Amino acid sequence: MNHIELFAGCGGLTLGLETAGFELLLANELSPMASETFAYNILDIDLEKGINTDKVLWLSSNFKRQQMIQRLRENPLLASGLASEHSSDLTVDNLSSDDLKRSLLVGSIIDLNKLMKEKNSRLLSLIKGSTDNGEIDLVSGGPPCQSFSLAGLRDASNHRNQLPWEFVKFVQQTKPKIALLENVSGILRAFKIDGRPFYAWFEVAKAFASVSYVPLCLQVNAKYVGVAQNRPRFILIAIRDDVFSNIITNSEDEILLDAFEPSRKLFEGVKAGKEPEYGTLPFFDADKKHPLFSTNIFSSLITHNQSNFVTVKDAIDDLRGSNMKRSQYVALINEAFDNPHHHSPNKNYNHEKRTNSSKVRARFRLYQVLTKLKKEESTEITKYLKSSGASGISSSVLISLQSHWLLNLEGKKTFFEDELELLALLSALFTKKQTQRALIANAPAPAALSIPDDACHYHEAEDTQRTLTVREMARIQSFPDWYKVKSKVTTGGQMRKFEVPQYTQIGNAVPPLLALALGNVCSRLLDISEKK
Numbered sequence: 001m002n003h004i005e006l007f008a009g010c011g012g013l014t015l016g017l018e019t020a021g022f023e024l025l026l027a028n029e030l031s032p033m034a035s036e037t038f039a040y041n042i043l044d045i046d047l048e049k050g051i052n053t054d055k056v057l058w059l060s061s062n063f064k065r066q067q068m069i070q071r072l073r074e075n076p077l078l079a080s081g082l083a084s085e086h087s088s089d090l091t092v093d094n095l096s097s098d099d100l101k102r103s104l105l106v107g108s109i110i111d112l113n114k115l116m117k118e119k120n121s122r123l124l125s126l127i128k129g130s131t132d133n134g135e136i137d138l139v140s141g142g143p144p145c146q147s148f149s150l151a152g153l154r155d156a157s158n159h160r161n162q163l164p165w166e167f168v169k170f171v172q173q174t175k176p177k178i179a180l181l182e183n184v185s186g187i188l189r190a191f192k193i194d195g196r197p198f199y200a201w202f203e204v205a206k207a208f209a210s211v212s213y214v215p216l217c218l219q220v221n222a223k224y225v226g227v228a229q230n231r232p233r234f235i236l237i238a239i240r241d242d243v244f245s246n247i248i249t250n251s252e253d254e255i256l257l258d259a260f261e262p263s264r265k266l267f268e269g270v271k272a273g274k275e276p277e278y279g280t281l282p283f284f285d286a287d288k289k290h291p292l293f294s295t296n297i298f299s300s301l302i303t304h305n306q307s308n309f310v311t312v313k314d315a316i317d318d319l320r321g322s323n324m325k326r327s328q329y330v331a332l333i334n335e336a337f338d339n340p341h342h343h344s345p346n347k348n349y350n351h352e353k354r355t356n357s358s359k360v361r362a363r364f365r366l367y368q369v370l371t372k373l374k375k376e377e378s379t380e381i382t383k384y385l386k387s388s389g390a391s392g393i394s395s396s397v398l399i400s401l402q403s404h405w406l407l408n409l410e411g412k413k414t415f416f417e418d419e420l421e422l423l424a425l426l427s428a429l430f431t432k433k434q435t436q437r438a439l440i441a442n443a444p445a446p447a448a449l450s451i452p453d454d455a456c457h458y459h460e461a462e463d464t465q466r467t468l469t470v471r472e473m474a475r476i477q478s479f480p481d482w483y484k485v486k487s488k489v490t491t492g493g494q495m496r497k498f499e500v501p502q503y504t505q506i507g508n509a510v511p512p513l514l515a516l517a518l519g520n521v522c523s524r525l526l527d528i529s530e531k532k
Helices: 012-019 032-042 068-073 109-117 123-129 159-174 200-210 241-250 254-271 312-320 328-336 358-370 375-386 395-402 419-428 470-476 493-497 502-508 512-529
Strands: 002-006 023-029 056-058 103-106 138-141 178-184 191-193 196-198 213-221 232-240 283-285
Touching: 002 012, 002 159, 012 023, 012 032, 012 138, 012 512, 023 032, 032 068, 032 103, 032 502, 109 123, 109 159, 123 159, 138 159, 138 512, 159 178, 159 200, 178 200, 178 512, 200 213, 200 232, 200 254, 213 241, 213 254, 232 241, 232 512, 241 254, 241 512, 312 328, 312 470, 328 512, 358 375, 358 419, 375 395, 375 419, 395 419, 470 502
Parallel strands: 002 023, 002 138, 023 103, 056 103, 138 178, 213 283
Antiparallel strands: 178 232, 191 196, 213 232
């Protein structure tokens, strides 16, 4: 089985899919920073050193190929557009299918689609020529849609909301047997456009139907496949009409066939020129334990439950010291994902601890204490901090706080017996940050975990009132220890608009264990479609 990866990021989805048996034909990623990590771990290419870089090709850049360091740091939004003054590695006339096989194309999916659609373009035929039989089994990817996310600005006009449609265009041109689209679960919530609800996921499903693909929509959660994070995701599996017909003919699973029936009806309606109404196509929610997830094909998406969820402690506790014992979870992710290259399997890459100010450490210690208080007490303190004291705080809550040690503004461990001194500390720790919290050791991590100061460590040792390291975040996301994240560690200011540093690369990635489970689903669908 082969696959093409769009919006490849740092490679989490590809790592899982390859472990499930898919062989990478081609990948595309806009960010040079994320591309550096993908190339290093998936393709065994060190772009920074500029050695053996033939399999990494820029669609469009302001710099020549010899200027690799500049390429790795440029703003990809300014390099996109295929302008005549830009440099492109795909204009070489003698480019072959072998050159493209297992390669990474750096640049905009919009540019890639334009290049494939150009009159007399050789690119599409070269891509299909890199397969054994001219057929692509799977096109997969997670189009970035921050404005779909409930944690960000929900804006229907945001240009990133057009990227799922670019995904559809690519699928229309390459005609894979299956397309797999991953996105934030916020895509399931409606936008308001001119006062009317707009359901982006439903529109994307109709778009796939219009190009001869039958859409099946799911809401899954990474914690159900053994990832140490409560990470709900939207998944759309679009099956080419002839492949779908084979699955329907060959399958004897009534639950599966019943689940596919609304998809079939929507597909046939769209192909007949009808406009389906919202509500005619369901999405199947793993949280609600729909029977679909008990079928052989989809059972890999629910292997864990409340009784055996992988916790933050399972994921990162051993990283606190060199003599700490690794959990079964850490052993699993290091054994499940092969280390095909030269990277040391037991070296904890990217585990440099960040230095936080005494004030930030004091706030983080307070967050740790909040996890030990009653829910109503911690809620009251959180509101007090984020309203700059406007919400008020009761004496009983202050008494509860006084039973725990805190850090003062100089970073010293202190029991605040005086109520006024405690109030003075709380006043100094007012914050507008909405997502900051301490991790809970015996639970999966929260979904919002993409920037360094989203969360602090759970442990009470006086050196753990800090943000997570990149390696700790990667562990939570189920990346193996040999997976080395490249480029800048973090960024800020205006550069946030286009830079994708290490923390963001991991935070945006599809967890490899979830990708492995999704790969098994797609593999089983292909097996049924090809059954004689």
